[in-house]
Amino acid sequence: MALNEDKKLYHVSSSPHVRASVTTQKIMTDVIIAMLPATAFGVYRFGIGALIVVLATVAAAVISEYLYEYFMKRPITITDGSAVVTGMILALNMPPEIPVWMPMLGAVFAIIVVKQLYGGLGQNFMNPALAARCFLLISFSRAMTDFSASFPEGVDAVSGATPLAVLKAGGEASLSDLFFGNIAGTIGEVSVLMLLIGAAYLLIRGVISIRIPAVYIATVAVFMGLFGGRGFDLYYIACEICAGGLIFGAFFMATDYVTTPITPLGQILFGVFIGILTGVFRVFGASAEGVSYAIIIGNIVAPLIERATVPTPFGKGRYAEITKKLMHENTERGGK
Template sequence: MNELLHVSSSPHVRSKVNTSNIMLMVVIALMPATIFGIINFGPKALLLVLISVATCVLSEGVYEHFMHKPVTVRDYSAVITGLLLALNLPVGVPWWMPIIGGVFAIIIVKQLFGGLGQNFMNPALAGRCFLLISFTGLMTDFSVEKGAWGLVDTVSGATPLAAVKAGESVDVMRMFLGNTQGTIGETSVIAILIGAIFLLAVKVIDLRIPLTYIVTFLVFIILFGGHGFDLEFIGAHLCGGGLMLGAWFMATDYVTTPITKKGQIVYGIILGILTGLFRIFGGSAEGVSYAIIFSNLLIPIIERFTRPTAFGKGGKK
């Protein structure tokens, strides 16, 4: 009986899973999309990925060293930020852009607010939006160099999602497989889903946020997209742009999502509505990045109104 009685400080329920384990699982899950992006767009994509990851890791290490804080580069969170930032870049951007985006993401968005667990929005998406606002022309040019040895068979700068918004027909199967224009990591839905299934299998994420997000967006475009239940239109929006990458890998970020189950449902609904608004009624064909960023800012309000009712005095009777 005495063996069951242990006096210790909280938490009393402990797990062998730590931050490094979780982050490493996410890195592994991103590998199918990363590898496909490199194959699809050529060696320039590999260069951008390496520069982005190295910049984020170095920025975090150098900042924490000079601020006399514990160096946390071994938790892989900076690696994920650099990887996600690179996967959200067109392959045609110059080499210095992931450096600017990486420094902004790590120093401004993450470290100045206290580091991992304190950032108020997803650092990688914040870096992408910063670059999009600062260098709009470069960030919206999806043309592919003729010398690339990837799968993309055209040098056009128009993405399938932009073609859909312009009323043109697209090949949804090619969008699903990924040999189309877009950012390095967003084109192949099947590669993203392989990574998502892995995260679900190892229980790093669950279906609540991504499924609510995607279903809400689907309902929105059916009701307000102007095409009704047009399977080509629906398929193009589901497979095009950053919806899948955002839903499975960025909307599920532990730091910038609600901790309550009801809050996660509300969060997913808001994501779907905002993405639909930006895509259908906005000037751009895309909208996932801004939808996630704006929804991140609403997390304190969401958690305030979805907090479970307490039992006991002053609580639920």
């Protein structure tokens, strides 16, 4: 029973002994890549100031994660890319002319209060970037909703309204402007085209599933058709979908792994839930926007949805019924 003569110890571990090539870091890198078109467009539209906001916010997120982990004597995890993603999402949610320190403060709040204090990566109960955005919206509401400087040339900037506010007030928006990003808004949300390019990349790479975004957008569309006051006017509904950061929220924030249900059915219910909330906020709320609040309320409800939607294990419940039916059919066929 002697061990091998050279006393070399081989590795032992429980099966399986192979691993897929995908890692957390690769997933985060894909998300960053997917946000680059929208970021680049934001910089193109709004100038170098937007770039500074993005870089400063990302830096603040990464540095605060590093410092927290350093002082708490925890392993440093900044290389996994999750802090970069948080910083980027937060920055893309900022008006282009915001004083840079505000999103930086937001990033610190996102990383330390929302993420690290709850246990770090995978433990936060709310999307850190969105929670920070809401924190900033409440704290600095004027700066956070001032898009006057972001208006495209030739557009009446005096009214100070985003397309969504215009729509809510009964006005008209230009769908092509919304789609190509010729509107006022935050750095990352303006161009639906650029966001969809990024979303397609995430879908092709298998980073996100289409479930939540599709159900979310469809629910908003139906809700606005029913309660938007203009019936199922396709042009109007398309404008509602393209406006107010819905596309950005649906593909980049409502698909956040940590804070959304993990079960397939739960993801569908989650999409419906935040879709209805978004519609309610848009139609009945004081502000024209509702995506951020809808998603973070959804985040809080996600664990409950998840618990209620555990899938039926293979061979149990309805699967057992299918089996019975198939076997019955077979005996009947045999009997004939």
